[in-house]
Amino acid sequence: MANPPSPSIGAASPPLPGGESELEAHLPSKRMEVNLGPSHPAMHGTVRMKVELEGETIVRADPEIGFLHRGFQKSCENVTWTQCLPYTDRLNYVSALMNNFGFLNAVEKLIGLEIPERAQFIRTIGCELHRIADHLTCVGAIGLELGGMSAFLYCIEARELIVDRVTELTGARLTTTFGRVGGLNRDLPPQWLESVLKTLEKIKWLVGEVDTLLTNNRIFVDRMKGTGVITAQDALDFGFTGPCLRACGINYDVRKAHPYWVYDRLAFDVPLGRNGDNFDRYLMRIEEIKQSDHLVRQAIEMIKPGPVIIDDWRITLPPKPEVYGTIEGVMAHFKLIMEGIQVPAGEVYDSTEAANGELGWYLVSDGSGRPYKVHVRAPGFAILSGIRRMVEGQLIGDLIPTFDTINMIGGEVEQ
């Protein structure tokens, strides 16, 4: 932001000693260290930002994380593969389905499983719905923190509609724990696809409202354009992925580069930015909401009836009549519950495109029923480590929209 022009002095008044430059000179100030957070209205989750200020300019910013650390990896190493699933919900709690399915996808790759087509479609629909929800939350929060409360309300109204659909599908609002190794634990509820289509119509209208409220809003654009800039070079170096990388003009989307499930059969565009600033990152999200809407509609057209989980009792639970009626069924059920899925020994790195970028999993199995190592490459972790580069030398006011547009999620960053 430029300094407001100094009030012009009438021609009649005598020239000041020292001239204009003395008036415009910076006031003497001393360096000040300010703590933003851990509990601060402008910090999402519990992050502490140690900011060194020279006047209003940030000299050094040091994010301190770990307040939400829950021992994700250690917990996963001590439970069965299926029992890891609830922990993955809590990584990115705004879009839990993407974590569930990303984790399952990696485990299935390690076992060498191909899941049924219907399950692939349902996973795609679930992921894209949650991508819309994640982006809506991000855009809403940006609006809210830059003073546009109504944009936030529209976004949250739209997100609530998705949360309702997800509740119908999984039984939980946020902590979905949906899907099992080999497919899904249950099929779609009746009439669900029709209500998703109705929801999409409503969301389209609401997103249109948000778009018109924010994208051409002078105050909003002034705060967003040219702030929090990162070059493509630095973004790659820090390991940015997802909308934050694409806002710099780099075309990398796991769904296009290494298609999984049915993404290679669906048509969609990957929006690209140019400047790598806050405004481009915001535009990426608005455009991705539209693309996800498009993807869900295509998937709903193409989905066919069929099984949603593979029929292999070493991996999936047998149907209940078999458990109660046959000895093989009860044995398979008992073995799976008590010992877990016997994933053959080996290692795998697999990634899916989550709302904020590449969600990578490095899994090591020692052949027992429990994971030996579960490494999660949370997209937010790499992005948050780069925030320093984006805010140093800028005004403290620009830290807020920058922190919003990188959409850091405490759960996945702090594991």
Add this chain to the structure above:
Amino acid sequence: MSAFALDKLTAKFPRAILERYRDRTGGDWGVIDSESIRDVASELKDDPELDFKLFLSIDAVDRLMLAGPHPRFEIVYFFYSLKRGEHIRLKCRVSEECAEVPSITSVYLGANWFERFVWDFYGIRFRGHPDLRRILMYEEFKGHPLRKDYPLRQRQPLVPERPIQDIFRGPGTNRP
């Protein structure tokens, strides 16, 4: 997958690539001599034909409970090449006694926090790291929680906890 990149690395650094193998899912791995990891990383990043510019991740594995002659720790590195459209998977093996590798922060800026994470949770030092502090755990914490010999249910509270036995449920509660 990334066989080409590993071929090229083997030609350039014949002594640094200790081993190559393909895992069950088709991923190619290169085992790097830990002292050369910095050179290998900068070659991967700067060679225009390889172009592994996108930094992805670093983590470690504690092999304490696994069979095999290998030293205790494995540090795994993941990079991505936009030009070639492929991942590369590298690992370094270090023993418990000299758990130290050169830092690659000067090559990839993003390695900074990931290396701090590995130091915090596995106690592997990164030589030449600009700021090797704990990242998620607190400074007063003793030990490295993701080592396999760190007890699952050990607690190190900074403020005394109330003496309620059953309050801490969680994984491992019903283990024999």
